Amino acid sequence: MTIEPAYPNKNMYKDPKFWDDEWVNSREDNITRVQLKNQHSSRNLISRLFFYIEMMYRFFSNLWDAKDKKYDYILVSTPPIFIVFSAFIAKFLFMKKTKIILEVRDLWPDSLIGVKIFDYPIIIRFFRYLEKKMYQNADYIIINSIGFREHIERKLKYPKKIIYIPNGPRAHEIVKEKEHQEEFRVVYTGNIGLAQDVEHIKSIAKLLHENNITFHVIGYGVKAKEFQNYIEKNDLHYVHFQPPATRKESLKLIKSCQLGIAFLNDEEVFSTVLPGKIIDYMTCKTPIIAGVKGTAAKIISANQTGFAFNQSDVHAMVEKIIELKQNPQIIEEMGQNCIKTVEKEFLWEKNIHKLLQIIT
Template identity: 60%
Template sequence: MSKKVLLMTQNFYPVIGSSGNRMKNIYQLLNENGIDADVLTTEPAYPNKNMYKDSEFWDEESLNEEKHKIIRVPIKNNRFQNHILSRLFFYLEIMYRFLLELWKLRKNGYDYILVSTPPIFIVFSAFIGKYVLKSKLILEVRDLWPDSLIGVKTFHNKPIIKIFRYLEKKMYRKADSIVINSIGFYDHIKVKLKEDKPITYMPNGPRQYEITEEKPGTKEFRVVYTGNLGLAQDIDHLKQVANLLHAEGIRFDVIGYGVRTEEFVNYLAENNLNTVHVHKPTTRKKSLELIKNSNVAVAFLNDEEVFSTVLPGKIIDYMTCKTPIIAGVKGTAADMITENETGFTFDQADVEGIVAKIVDLKNDKVTEQQLGENGIRTVKEYFLWENNIKKLIDIIK
């Protein structure tokens, strides 16, 4: 008899971004490997609910047909505002609606609940669900909370932060197993545990069919940035990169979404940076296609210490597409890029150094090609989902 698992997550196909893609891959690969997995999620709404009215985002027919296994709860308060109270009510509504669904699912015989955090409020509903469903619980950590909340400087209430830190410890200690997507999280979580508990590193990555084996030739040298333009991504330095690339006459493509997208677009217009092309949020397939057709990819993270533990999904996507990386990052992400020779890393403030290295690569096709080959080798060795899912299967079986 196969094991049954309920995945609980805010973001799931067709939601764009690394979290939705991660949970989609976990769901598909568990089912392909003899584990009966279902999903409890919200209706797609990030970053904009209306965009999912476009059929282009619903591009996997097999998932569209599995409505009996993918339970989507409607959320009335779906505005992704930065105001702390608005977000609090949003997460509380998700928690409430998930609890209602868990009560309906109590006779389904789930052996495990796998819950993805952040947000932490979904984890609270999963802890209650653990007893309602009589299941074990796997906590899947995609971001360190509340440190990431503090890192983006949106919340500084010390008494409430103290409560959040207490809840964080309880969250780790109550889980039966913990899965992390960045090795940088390991020490942070380990010191908060009272007893020895398995912490399994299962990074984001591509599926085998997504890997670029042959990179197409490009007539024009192109630089690309994809992903969130939010509070963690250091948009101010990205603006400066756009300015300097324009001065060099280098095309810069940006697929961006998030709370600072409008600010970035307005900056380009005000400064007449017409070599910078901003694309609307699109499917993962089209995003990978744009990266594949670019010569260099850039990434930035906020300089706060918490972000030194993060390995952004976009960096793995860049390697998947055989595209060299120039990044203003430190810690885990910088170590991965440097040790595997998939690109070059700089201090976030060294914008001139970043652009100078891009110009160097424009004139050095041999190095550009070698960095791309190193990226593919690294992805195949460490980041393929078909290999890494075995770690989660071992926990469940």
């Protein structure tokens, strides 16, 4: 059960190329797409609250309609937490023997504060109370970043098993050998939004252009248009901006580049996050130059898959890129480390067994 896809925008999914997973398409009858009238993209507090409340109500209604099926488990993801509470209410009322597997993909409401969507202390306190109850009442908790563990454990009354299942590639997606490229290329893929400082991404683009280094960007998000306009206004012809692409297309572009860029804002909540693009870069044997701290920085440094910098230190990042351009052997060594790290820690076929051990 899920809402209609709307990220980064609903119109994108009118293009059939984004429905390219035949395994999923062949099971469309098993997918319930919940229709919502309110818009989640509004930054108005009241509009967003109505969106969340409607979401909880409609998910609960679908669970009510399916109450006779007697599910053994409900696996529910957050954020937002309102979907989770539709499952808890259903369990309390008519699914008492059903166990709740809570998958935490982001720390909420901390992520709302981090991107400065709104700052209403009374509401934030209420959301924190709901967050604590969510962790305490789940039967199992799955996290996709090891950095979430300590935060969640602080909110539990009693110790509870927390299972780490990171985002990761399928085995067939891992790049063993990269094709030789005459042109030195750097890539950024993913969100250019509230969790990334667009000014720093602009600075990276300008500095790479000034050093005649090709920079490919597949971007989306609320700041993507601003970034695109900046490129055009400043005639940064070494920077190539592309609209959202499929996963296959994105991985193909990453594979053709020597280095990948990653950014997160310098907010404490983001120190717990492991951006999916970092794993995608490693999957494509593409070392990372990242303006990140905390969990992501530790993984990059510990596995020698790239270099992590202070988020604002864009000049140091570009200097490192220029240095590495002259040292392809170092890039090759880090690329090998990327593949070793993915196969050891992030391979989906290995990590999915942690979930199977719960439900079988």
